[in-house]
Amino acid sequence: MEASPERPTGASLSRRLFVAGLGASAAAVSVPSLIRVDGAYAAAPSTGGSLPDGVFSLGVASGDPLPDGVVLWTRLAPDPLAGGGMPSRPYPVEWEVAEDDAFARVVRRGRTVALPQEGHSVHVEVDGLESGADYVYRFRAGGRISPVGRTRTAPAGAVSSGLRFAFASCQNWQDGYYTAYEALAAEDLDFVAFLGDYIYESVPRTTTVRTHEGTGEPVTLAEYRNRHAQYRSDPNLQAAHAAFPWIVTWDDHEVDNNWADEIPQDPDLQTPEAFRARREAAFQAYYEHMPLRRGARPRGLDLQLYRRLRFGDLVDLHVLDTRQYRSDQPATLEAASTDPSLTMTGEDQERWLVDGLTDGGTRWNLLANQVMWAQNDRTAGPEDTFDLDNWDGYRVQRRRLLELFGSGQVANPVVLTGDRHCTWVCDLEPDFDDPSAPVVGAEITGTSISSGGDSDPDAFQQTYRPIAAESPHWKFFDNQRGYVVCDVDGERMLSSLRLVDTVWQPSGATVRTAAEFVVEAGAPGVTVEFQEPPAVTQRAQARREAGPVYDVDDTEDLADVGR
Missing domain, CATH: 2.60.40.380 (Purple acid phosphatase-like, N-terminal)
Structure with a gap:
């Protein structure tokens, strides 16, 4: 049955419109x-x-x-x-x-x-x-x-009333409270897409906002269960889960920082046998704590997580898994740029993605993705520094997919990304170093719920403004905490950045819309439609500085860099 153009209003669900007349x-x-x-x-x-x-x-x-x-x-x-x-x-x-x-x-x-x-x-x-x-x-x-x-439930058939959803990522328990979820739970959304780092595997620390359970990194099934249970105990996270359906995928910290297929972050410290056992335990605990279909139930070392959800004729949401099948991170930028064997997704998942992107079934193709697609230099001047754990480390495959975006076979591709603990809004191009390269899509990288703790936007801007002058595909960047709400209809996608003043108090933080980004259907690329005045950001920073100060457990690291 096709969805009605207007949601019915005859029944009473507290806070949300509810269906009547079944x-x-x-x-x-x-x-x-x-x-x-x-x-x-x-x-x-x-x-x-x-x-x-x-x-x-x-x-x-x-x-x-x-x-x-x-x-x-x-x-x-x-x-x-x-x-x-x-x-x-x-x-x-x-x-x-x-x-x-x-x-x-x-x-x-x-x-x-x-x-x-x-x-x-x-x-x-x-x-x-x-x-x-x-x-x-x-x-x-x-x-x-x-x-x-x-x-x-998802709409079916022609969707004339649009779709509204939020996406979020990176919720390190030790770095802050989930104050952003207090605001997110009060939104009116069709679903929430969570893009990875639901838990963190780091050791307990007593100098952060709150402390991980246990005595070390989780390795066994019992330890991963306890870590997931601790995160699930947060009342704001529970409220956000209870308010809307979630569509989840993972990144690295659900298992081990920067893991790649069967390769851990530190292979000198974890034998192949030990890491395989750890991966199996982490997969099992992840499934046990997520609203996934039983077809995703782990089978040994494998868990089928990449999948596609369709919302009428409006949106295909392609949910990616960029950890389970990827090649090890390359050691150099030269290898990242030239090695055709390097893959972020594996051959089967790439084939599945291409088939779904080109089937012509919907107006928009949205990718629920973990790590950043857009080129992201970390050093101003002639020297380039890249995090090769991101798509910057898998450039041959990235170029192949971005050329597909620009081929005319993919309707309105927009990549939604987590991982960075920052908001980064970019045009996508097959060759970011070629000034004449066409814009073929857009990427909206969302900030973290808590990872990185309360930030210093001034220092962040001072670091990246000189690099931005050399990166014209960057349209917006910021490092404060929050989430993104997206409104999609047949003509455009409006993405609103919601920021909270602090994650170092358990509730009551102020939430504000700090920026809005627009992608027009049929016009690849993204524009900044609204950005809050600097005075608003400065007032938020002053409120943070007036409160308590804690250590940070997790920062967006450069463990895998290449030049």
Whole structure:
């Protein structure tokens, strides 16, 4: 069924518009007596016994919206930082989806089993829903009821009302509170795209805003579970998950800084066997804590994460995985520029991406991407310095894909990127060193939620303004914390940079729209439509300087540089 041009307004969901009029055709489904576990049907336990308060301590989430359904997630964890605290046996969990806050109009319900081998996590794939519609959902287990989550299905067919979503990345627990999510949860969005570094694997430090659990970097499944559980315990993060469906992908810190396929950051300290075991543990814990479909369940060393979600005839969102299949980072810029064997995605994923970009099914092609595409020199003057962990290290493949962008076969490509802990807005060109190269697309690199802590914009601008004079494809850059909201319709994509004054207090930070960027359909490239006056930035910096000062656990490093 095609989405209605206007969202219905007849029902009452707190804060958000909600769908009305599904009527008798969406009658409630009875609880099944059989459930599907690992591809086979088994009888669901009739009761699991009572559970303590806090069994839903990690909240609820939804993800990967389709026109007729969505994934619902929770994890039973009454003692989240001690392995979860559940008995080592399967446990029944009931779920229901409704039209209204009071759950008087339930449209789908069922029962599943939370398995100990999956950390007692739950991934329910609900179907049979209306397209472009809002719903509420909740879980029951052991006599306890979860918090209520809200979700929205994808539109189908012609989309005349546009699409609104946010994207975010990089939320180091030790670097700051998730004050940006307090504001993000109050937006009205179709979905949130998270572009990587959901957790950080760094060791606990007591001089930062707050301290990682454990005694060192996570390596085992139990340790990764505890690290994910700590991050999931944040109330602002839980609120943002409960407010909208999320579409997630990873970068490096979910496993190990700057990992590449089966190669760790420090191969002299981690044997191949040890890193493979670590990768397998990290993948399993990641799946257990994300609202992913069961088809993404890890199989040994592999987890199928790259995928494509379509939003009617308006947007194809191509979700990339630039870690699991990539070549090791090159050692020199010469190798990065000339070696055709270097790949960020692997051959299969590149073929999948090209096929999806050129199928002509939608007005816009958006890439949910981890590391920066646009050339990003770090040194002013004749000497060039590049982070070769980014696409600057994989230039032959980058040029091949950017030439495809400019071939006329790809409708309105825009790359959405995380990783940098900065906002960086750029035109994309096949050859950034050729002044005559055509502009073939746009990239909006979003800043971090907390990584890097409270920043110093003045020092940042002083560093990069001289380099910007030599980089005409850069249109905007800033290093304050926040997220980006994107409004897309048939004619243009407007991206609004939301910044918070500080991440060094747990709540109440001021959020503001600091800049707006526009990509016009049929006109490759991006323009800055609005930028806040310097006085506003200076006032925000003064408020930061008046507050507490902490060490920073994570900065956007140059571990892999080339000249």
